[in-house]
Amino acid sequence: MRILLTNDDGIEAEGLRYLVDFAKTLGEVCVFAPKLQQSAKSHSIEIHSAYEVKRSDIFGDVEAYSVNSTPADCVRVAILGMKKKFDLVISGVNNGPNLGGDIHYSGTVAACFEGAMLGVKSLAFSAAFNSFGNAVKNLGRAYEEILRRGLWERADIVNVNFPEEGEEMLVTRMGPAIYSDSFVIENDMATPCLVCLYRGTRDLSLDTDAVMTGHISLTPLGYDLTNFSALTPAERKIG
Numbered sequence: 001m002r003i004l005l006t007n008d009d010g011i012e013a014e015g016l017r018y019l020v021d022f023a024k025t026l027g028e029v030c031v032f033a034p035k036l037q038q039s040a041k042s043h044s045i046e047i048h049s050a051y052e053v054k055r056s057d058i059f060g061d062v063e064a065y066s067v068n069s070t071p072a073d074c075v076r077v078a079i080l081g082m083k084k085k086f087d088l089v090i091s092g093v094n095n096g097p098n099l100g101g102d103i104h105y106s107g108t109v110a111a112c113f114e115g116a117m118l119g120v121k122s123l124a125f126s127a128a129f130n131s132f133g134n135a136v137k138n139l140g141r142a143y144e145e146i147l148r149r150g151l152w153e154r155a156d157i158v159n160v161n162f163p164e165e166g167e168e169m170l171v172t173r174m175g176p177a178i179y180s181d182s183f184v185i186e187n188d189m190a191t192p193c194l195v196c197l198y199r200g201t202r203d204l205s206l207d208t209d210a211v212m213t214g215h216i217s218l219t220p221l222g223y224d225l226t227n228f229s230a231l232t233p234a235e236r237k238i239g
């Protein structure tokens with residue numbers, strides 16, 4: 001199996017080192033990772049200017065490239081630019097969760113959307129902030145659980161989040177946003193203030209609640225953003 005790895009925290013990110021070690025146990029690994037921190041850059045891509053794609057020996061004998069652009073561009077330049085073939089894209093291990101509404105901002109998950117758009121099954125791994133221990137310990141278990149449940153037969157992307165502690169695995173759906181978005185406006189400057197909103201609910205069908213209560217969350221995601229519940233049965237059948 002040929003595996004493309006990326007990480008929105010950059011090529012020097014701690015979580016990427018853990019991911020390289022894990023992915024080497026699964027198959028042939030190639031890394032395309034951003035040169036710089038790209039968290040919360042979502043699915044942004046560069047279409048106007050050239051950017052640096054430079055071979056790196058940071059992972060020893062593992063083929064690796066430092067890309068001076070976004071995580072989505074890492075996937076694009078590997079597959080579309082350098083014509084490499086992959087059976088799986090893995091993004092992470094992110095420093096911090098990618099849950100609920102935050103998935104829309106996630107550079108980690110966006111790399112997986114790009115993989116899916118280019119026809120490759122994808123997997124996002126995210127750990128608790130500055131706490132990789134539980135994630136690293138359970139990467140293999142989560143991967144095996146995805147296979148055992150056949151999630152990639154039904155979804156192109158699986159978004160996995162690890163709590164700081166706790167090993168029980170749940171298949172979930174996207175929960176609500178877990179941060180408030182407020183700003184301090186002063187002296188012609190806007191300073192964003194992120195405050196965690198999670199209030200300790202316990203709906204374990206939601207990724208947010210599952211992880212906040214100490215479970216490993218596996219959420220199947222899809223490229224198609226159509227709101228199927230907004231379509232009447234007749235509309236769904238058109239085409």
Ligand code: MN
Nearest residue numbers: 008009039094
């Ligand atoms: Mn990140």
